Amino acid sequence: MSKVRVLVGTRKGAFILNSDGTRKSWDVEGPLFPGWEIFHMKGSPADPDRLYASQSSSWFGQVMHRSNDGGKTWETVGNQFEYAGNVGPHKWYDNSPHPYEFKRVWHVEPSLKDPDTVYAGVEDASIFKSTDAGQTWAELPALRTHRTAPEWNPGAGGLCLHTIIEDPKDSNKIVIAISAAGAFRTDDGGTSWKPINHGLRSNHIPDPDAEFGHCVHHITMHPSKPDTLYMQKHWDVMRSDDKGDNWREISGNLPTDFGFVVDTNANDPDTVYVLPITSDSHHYVMDGKLRVYRNRKGGDDDWEALTKGLPQKDCYVNVLRDAMAVDRLDPCGIYFGTSGGQVYASNDDGNSWSAIVCDLPLVMSVEVQTLP
Amino acid sequence: MIQVVLPKNLQLLAGTGRSLELEVEGDVTQRSVLDALEARYPALLGTIRDPKTKKRRPMLRFFACEEDHSDDPIDEPLPGEVAAGKEPYLILGAIAGG
Numbered sequence: 001m002s003k004v005r006v007l008v009g010t011r012k013g014a015f016i017l018n019s020d021g022t023r024k025s026w027d028v029e030g031p032l033f034p035g036w037e038i039f040h041m042k043g044s045p046a047d048p049d050r051l052y053a054s055q056s057s058s059w060f061g062q063v064m065h066r067s068n069d070g071g072k073t074w075e076t077v078g079n080q081f082e083y084a085g086n087v088g089p090h091k092w093y094d095n096s097p098h099p100y101e102f103k104r105v106w107h108v109e110p111s112l113k114d115p116d117t118v119y120a121g122v123e124d125a126s127i128f129k130s131t132d133a134g135q136t137w138a139e140l141p142a143l144r145t146h147r148t149a150p151e152w153n154p155g156a157g158g159l160c161l162h163t164i165i166e167d168p169k170d171s172n173k174i175v176i177a178i179s180a181a182g183a184f185r186t187d188d189g190g191t192s193w194k195p196i197n198h199g200l201r202s203n204h205i206p207d208p209d210a211e212f213g214h215c216v217h218h219i220t221m222h223p224s225k226p227d228t229l230y231m232q233k234h235w236d237v238m239r240s241d242d243k244g245d246n247w248r249e250i251s252g253n254l255p256t257d258f259g260f261v262v263d264t265n266a267n268d269p270d271t272v273y274v275l276p277i278t279s280d281s282h283h284y285v286m287d288g289k290l291r292v293y294r295n296r297k298g299g300d301d302d303w304e305a306l307t308k309g310l311p312q313k314d315c316y317v318n319v320l321r322d323a324m325a326v327d328r329l330d331p332c333g334i335y336f337g338t339s340g341g342q343v344y345a346s347n348d349d350g351n352s353w354s355a356i357v358c359d360l361p362l363v364m365s366v367e368v369q370t371l372p
Numbered sequence: 373m374i375q376v377v378l379p380k381n382l383q384l385l386a387g388t389g390r391s392l393e394l395e396v397e398g399d400v401t402q403r404s405v406l407d408a409l410e411a412r413y414p415a416l417l418g419t420i421r422d423p424k425t426k427k428r429r430p431m432l433r434f435f436a437c438e439e440d441h442s443d444d445p446i447d448e449p450l451p452g453e454v455a456a457g458k459e460p461y462l463i464l465g466a467i468a469g470g
Contacts, residue, residue: 063418080418
């Protein structure tokens, strides 16, 4: 029977949640790296025993970890992320020029095919690549030196590159997203990048339809349908059917279209999940109710609230951008972690939910591995 | 042997106890102590000072013999008691946060 391993990064350490394919009972390992902020932890699709973790701290800086045995043991790997060549400024919150400065790794994205190849999305925004299992990191500088980059402003959490999606049909095609510069795509392995924000509309920037400057919170792609992307923007849930060249809004009947996470069902690329958050000034769910919304038709007016097993009273948690993931089983398992330290799971496409754990530190990220 | 005391988070990272002993060749300065520390515990690279500029991370402090040496020149000799192994060289995380 298949197994499921859920990797949870929290503000005070990491946890690994294990279950068999029924996903009814769980073992909880951890805390790993106790006391440290684990921004993201993810396993290699090519070798599920290979895990990477990004540990960050205001005191001690960036540390990267690697496991070669599914999280049983860990070793530190390279933590030097040096921008290549001349490093120019980006815009600060007050629009003044601000020098690029590496702060932390927000997201690690192991390659789909090679366990030793892994990408890192960092703050201040750039993408790095390692081909030696994290020992050394080299910037793909064409993104940070894009003609628009001097005009990029940070989002509230910093100028962070938080989303990296490799096209399963062509590893040279990579989609990334930056708060608050927007989405970009390379078709040549990072040699050049183009903004892919046409159709986004953001009223918090001077030109709502600008080529860049949109606060993209997260993007997801279903591996069987790589031309279609779903995006949770600051406000608005969006869809593209041409790899991001054009977007259209699919917020439809959602009670609010602010949020951070978006994901698709493993067995149906047209089934989308979001978790609406009240607003950008109220980073908690609406009306005290924790509700995942599902759309089985790829968006628009067919969103349905999924509430069974989730608190529907006095709940005021947030769910951060990397804190939802799906497994590859049928029915699909969906997992998300909250700012209140709960990790919820559904083993039936989202129809019902239960908490795997209730009292972890604030959850920064959730990733899932489906194991044989 | 030089005694070095690490904050808890770095103890976990290096896999050591609170206090450790280091062999330091030549003059005992902050640079030579930290060089020896990072050479023996590579997991600490970049966590105490910038690996390139050697600049102290802003939220760490270096104490010895009841004095704050955080802003001293890193090639200045540390007190004789530290060099003699009678007093520890303390690396501390600043008290910050709620």
